[in-house]
Amino acid sequence: MQVEEIKCKTALNPLKSKFLPFDWDLNIYRGCSHSCVYCFARYTHEYLGHTGAKDFDKIIKVKINIPEVLEKQLNKMKRKGGGALHRPVPSGTGHRMVQGVISIGGISDLYQPLEKKYQLTRKCLEVIANKGCDISICTKSSLILRDLDLLKKINKNNFCAIAFTITTLDQKIADKIEPFASKVKDRIVAMREIKKSGIPVGLHLMPVMPGLTDREKDLRKLLKLAKGIGVNYVIYGNLGVRACVKKILFPFIQEEFPELSGLYRRLYGYPAPFGAGRRPRDSKVRQELNQRREFLKNLVGEYKFPSLKFPGTMRRRAQPRTRNDEKNKKTPQLRLRF
Numbered sequence: 001m002q003v004e005e006i007k008c009k010t011a012l013n014p015l016k017s018k019f020l021p022f023d024w025d026l027n028i029y030r031g032c033s034h035s036c037v038y039c040f041a042r043y044t045h046e047y048l049g050h051t052g053a054k055d056f057d058k059i060i061k062v063k064i065n066i067p068e069v070l071e072k073q074l075n076k077m078k079r080k081g082g083g084a085l086h087r088p089v090p091s092g093t094g095h096r097m098v099q100g101v102i103s104i105g106g107i108s109d110l111y112q113p114l115e116k117k118y119q120l121t122r123k124c125l126e127v128i129a130n131k132g133c134d135i136s137i138c139t140k141s142s143l144i145l146r147d148l149d150l151l152k153k154i155n156k157n158n159f160c161a162i163a164f165t166i167t168t169l170d171q172k173i174a175d176k177i178e179p180f181a182s183k184v185k186d187r188i189v190a191m192r193e194i195k196k197s198g199i200p201v202g203l204h205l206m207p208v209m210p211g212l213t214d215r216e217k218d219l220r221k222l223l224k225l226a227k228g229i230g231v232n233y234v235i236y237g238n239l240g241v242r243a244c245v246k247k248i249l250f251p252f253i254q255e256e257f258p259e260l261s262g263l264y265r266r267l268y269g270y271p272a273p274f275g276a277g278r279r280p281r282d283s284k285v286r287q288e289l290n291q292r293r294e295f296l297k298n299l300v301g302e303y304k305f306p307s308l309k310f311p312g313t314m315r316r317r318a319q320p321r322t323r324n325d326e327k328n329k330k331t332p333q334l335r336l337r338f
């Protein structure tokens with residue numbers, strides 16, 4: 001693995017999607033050595049002049065000055081009532097300040113192994129705890145427990161939600177599809193600890209992979225376990241395959257699970273140009289993908305998990321973000337479907 005120390009100019013980037021309950025994106029590393037074979041974020045390495053399929057987990061960029069840059073950026077941002085960070089929005093668009101939730105680790109795990117050495121996530125959390133910001137974290141690492149003191153401090157004064165991605169309870173499969181993430185049992189221990197500490201905890205049951213992690217019996221076991229832990233929300237989704245993921249996923253399936261090769265080529269072999277066109281033309285394939293989506297939706301629905309209200313989402317629902325939204329009187333919904 002090649003580690004490149006870089007200096008960033010900006011720490012927080014605005015997220016413009018009205019379907020996501022976050023307003024800011026904070027990525028402390030670029031690339032991720034957890035090496036999940038299905039990782040949708042691989043394409044982001046292509047912006048850096050690397051290949052998404054091969055380099056994403058081999059060339060990791062470490063933003064060594066990010067805590068200082070984050071602090072400077074937060075100092076410049078407007079706040080409302082001295083409370084949580086708010087996203088400044090352009091005037092004349094029919095809406096006021098929108099409360100801002102910072103999503104950390106969206107395209108690169110903030111607790112990947114390099115964090116043990118660099119401790120940049122911890123330093124950023126110190127800044128966030130002092131400034132009083134709302135955050136949402138998603139990780140596959142139990143290293144997060146190292147920072148429980150800071151997370152508790154943030155949760156005391158602000159919104160803080162921590163989600164763990166668990167795609168399967170079968171460690172043998174997890175070792176193949178997400179080889180360098182924390183062991184599944186360690187993620188579960190971390191989930192319990194965080195829940196016990198009073199911080200809202202979520203399960204990201206995604207991506208569900210056909211033939212590998214989609215068995216009803218196994219999914220029920222995982223959902224039952226989440227219910228037992230008392231998770232505050234579950235986000236689920238089936239596998240979606242971008243062009244650069246195909247380059248790694250298809251050979252992987254061919255080598256490790258050759259009996260599934262035909263299924264993957266059938267479901268995901270349609271042309272999927274970069275960043276768009278992820279719907280297959282074949283109506284039978286579309287139908288099958290829809291059935292899989294419905295099955296997962298109904299299955300998760302049976303367990304009646306609570307849904308956590310993100311401050312950003314609540315505000316958006318109450319207040320249209322654009323003139324068009326206002327005109328059409330449509331309420332933006334949180335939509336995370338694959």
Ligand code: SF4
Nearest residue numbers: 032034035036039108
């Ligand atoms: S942990 Fe997340 S960012 Fe890292 S490789 Fe896996 S899916 Fe990608």
